[in-house]
Amino acid sequence: MADTTTDGPMLAADGTPLKQSLARALRRQKIRALMLTAPLLIFVLVSFIMPIGSMLMRSIQNTAGTEYVPDILPNVVAELEEWDPTTGELPSEAAFKAMIIDFQVAFENKQHTQLGRRFNYETPGMSSLFRKSGRKVSRMDVAEITDAKAALLDVDEDWGNLQYWATIKANSGYYTSSYYMAAFDAERTIEGVQMKDPDQRIYQKLMLRTLWLSGLITFCTLAIGYPVAWLLADLPLRTSNLLMILVLLPFWTSLLVRTSAWKILLQEQGVINDIWIALGFSDRLSLINNQLGVVIAMTHILLPFMILPLYSVMKTIPPSYLRAAKSLGATNTTAFLRVYFPQTTPGIGAGALLVFILAVGYFITPELVGGADGTFISNRIYFQFSTLGNWGLAAALGTIMLAVVLLLYYVYDKLVGIDNVKLG
Amino acid sequence: MATTLPPYATTGQKIWYYGFRVFCGLVFFYLIFPILIVIPLSFNAQDFFTFTPEMLRLDPEGYSLKHYKDFLGANGDYSWLQAFSNSLIIAPLATLLSVSLGTLAAIGLSQPHVPFKRQIMALLISPMIVPLIITSAGMFFFYSSVSLQGTLFGVVLAHAALGIPFVIITVTATLSSFDTSLTRAAANMGADPVTTFFKIQMPLILPGVISGGLFAFITSFDEVVVVLLVGSAGQKTLPWQMFIGLREQISPTILAVATILVVISIALLTTVELLRRRSERLRGMSPG
Structure with missing residues (x-):
């Protein structure tokens, strides 16, 4: 040893x-x-x-079509460098000449309309100026021009618009902040960056509406999901498993099916309105294409995401706690508020955050049942993207929304932990 | 709240007890009613979205399979069927991709001592959290730059990414209850890691893998925003067709499609529930 x-x-x-x-x-x-x-x-x-x-x-690239703006207008950018729009004077003769040269190349490459559209996002009117000037400017002979300013003004007097030149100067870099300005409802004027008139601040309004409706929907899911989760946690396992199917079936049903079901149910000639009339009321309710329709449909769609986390937390609370509280003299209300409710707060936090995160990004349901005043910021992004083709603004709005969602995701991870997400 | 009402309950307690249950009953009704209502409506003989007087009288004249026939192309319009078959091509491919990669990664993440485990999990689950419109806009930009936009492969890739979180969540949940001494025992008896995986680990975590796969499948099968932006005319899926139909001229064929999709989701839910109960029974967690 x-x-x-x-x-x-x-x-x-x-x-x-x-x-x-x-x-x-x-x-x-x-x-x-x-x-x-x-x-x-x-x-x-x-x-x-x-x-x-x-x-x-x-969201920050300054492009027109596939090319960067300064690559399309190299001479103009160089000439405008010295120019200061706040003096109230138009750029130099050299800048006008540079514009004719660059414009002719852009016309050759069929980029002048894209360029016009790019500037038009910031200053309306520039798209038509670039489009209309196209052929006339392309026919000019640069070598023979003695007064470029007069020549351009002759083509279209809008070339004398100081604001237009200021916009070109402001967007002469490879990167631009103009999409974010637009997304926050600010605009660039000759005097500098200013907020738009309050009644023109559509994106602020939409963002606030998205947050408000998402909050309202979260509250509704909590208000009606909490009692249901409680009942499910309280019932014997066999019964609650059976009732759980009623919660899980919507969860598994196609989102489009649920949205179309609501669209069909809520419409003017739909089942709910028919029942309403059959009950003896004379006026049909307008339940669709407004905020009410969005709240009804989205509360239904997101309800399982509230009930499931609540249920899994409530399941772990021994029923004897409530009985103990009552046997010590607590009323039903006190027992609930001081014993049961505090123990369910992790479930409320998990469910509410999840529902809110999902609601903020919703697109399909508001698009189909929201009408004009029930749309979310996602719908506006899609509209900018597909109909107006302003990809930069769509990307900037998307980035802002992404930042909000990621912040909430971070909070969710800290409070709940992502590995605690449960499905069914 | 008590499960059963004691015989000495006061009137107030009785009102509370029944009131609570009636309220919950109404919520359950709200949850299930919109889904079930489309089923009878889909057999409407007319092109209406509500019950006709004939239907309410249970007159057989009021019912027909008209909308189902239209779905199958009886009116000469095969777009629904085409969309359905596109969905049946895209969803399984996306599921295969996300299940194979996801299961492998879930096994990796379930090992003890994984560096940056929390960050990796957060990254892998993010496709579920990031709003679809953002994901699809980004995919549009990026896939266009690598010529994947408007291709079947692009849509499959995008859908596979969306299905990953579901596979990761379900498979890691199953693996958390997996007894690792079984793999050590297999190795001890001379099995190499690949044999151990297919003979020991895979059969035991299979229910989780299948549930994850079904989630990934339904995610792809139900997805519309990515298809709208990343796909092109060649990848019109069933949800795409439904979305366009609902936004423009709403056609009653949608009722038939919705019913078919409800039946499919009932089948999927039943499968997942059976798998869950089986694995709970095997682990002795549930009375059956």
């Missing part, structure tokens, strides 16, 4: 020090875990993260 004590570190079977050997095993384990995760990480990076990144880039 005496020779078991040896000097030096403890050794593993292969003779290396145990500490080193364990560290190596741990490292190998870590590498293996990362190797297993790597294919998916690369996949998500390419198919999801890089698209998001390219949207972020879009």
Whole structure:
């Protein structure tokens, strides 16, 4: 027994020090875990993260069509560098000449209309100016022109509009802040950046409406989901499993099916209005294409996301706590408010955050049942994107929304933990 | 709130007890009514979206399979069927991609000592959280720049990314109850890691993998925003067709499609529930 004590570190079977050997095993384990995760990480990076990144880039890139504005108007940009629009004077003769030169190249490459549209996002009227000037400017012979300013003003007197030149100067870099200004309802004037008139601040209004309606929907799901989750947690397992199907079936049913069901039910000639008339009322209710329709339909669609987290928290609260409170003399209200309710707050937090996060980004339901005053910011993004083609503004609005959602996601992770998300 | 009402309950308690239940009953009705109502409406013989007097009298004249026939192309319009078959191509491919990559990653993430585990999980679950309009706008920009926009592959890729969170959540949940000494025992008996995976681990976590796969499938099968932006005319899926139909001239064929989709979701829900109960029974968590 005496020779078991040896000097030096403890050794593993292969003779290396145990500490080193364990560290190596741990490292190998870590590498293996990362190797297993790597294919998916690369996949998500390419198919999801890089698209998001390219949207972020879009919101600041100063492009017309596929090219950067300063690459289309290199001479104009150089000439305007010295010019100061606040003096109230038009740019120099050289700048007008540079415009004719650059415009002719742009016309050749069929970029002048895209360029006009790009500036038009910021200053209305520029699109038609660029489009109308196209052919006439392209016919000019640069070498023969002595007075470029007069020549351009002759084509269209709008070339003398100081605001137009100020817009070109403000957007002469590779990157621009103009989409974010537009997204926050600000505009660039000759005197500098200013907020638009209060009645023209459509994006602020839409963002506030999105937040307000999402909050209202979250409140509604909580108000009607809480009692249901409580009942489910309180009933014997067999009964509650059966009733749970009523919660899970909507969860599994196609979002479009649920939205179209509401669209059909709520419309003027729909089932609900027919019942209303059959009950003896004379006026049909307008339940669709307004905020009421959105709240009714979205509360229904998001309700399972509230009930499920509430249920899983309530399930862990022993019913004996309430009985103990009551046997100690608490009234029903006190027992609920001071014993039961505080224990359900993690579930309320989880459910409310999840519902709110999902509601803020909703698109399909507001688009189909929202009408004019029930649309969300997502609908406006889609409209900018597909109908107006202002991708930069769509990207800027999207980035703002993304920031809000990621902030909420961070809070959710801190409070609930994302690995605690449960499905069904 | 008590599960059963004691015989000595006061009137107030009785009112509270029944009132509570009636309220919950109404909420359950609200949850299920819009889904079930489309089923009888889809057999309407007329092009109405409400019950006709004939239907209320249960007159067989009031009912027909007209809308189902239209769905199958009886009126010469095969766009619904085409959209349905596109969906049946895209959804399984996307599911396959997200299940295979997702399961592998979930196994990796369930090992002890994973560096940056929390951050990786947050990243992998984010496609579920980020609003679809943002995801699809970004995908439009990025996929256009690599010529994937408007291709079947692009849509499959996008849908697979959307399905990943569901696979990760369900498979890691199943793996958390997996007894790792089983894999050690297999290794001890001479099985290599691949054999261990397919013979020991896979059969045990299969219910979780299938549930995750079904979630991924329904995500792709039900998705419309990405298809609108990333897809082109060649990738018109069933939700795409429904969305366009609902936004413009709403056609009663939608009722038939909705009914078919409700039946599909009932089938999927039943499968997932059975799988969940089976794995709970195996773990001795549920009375059955």
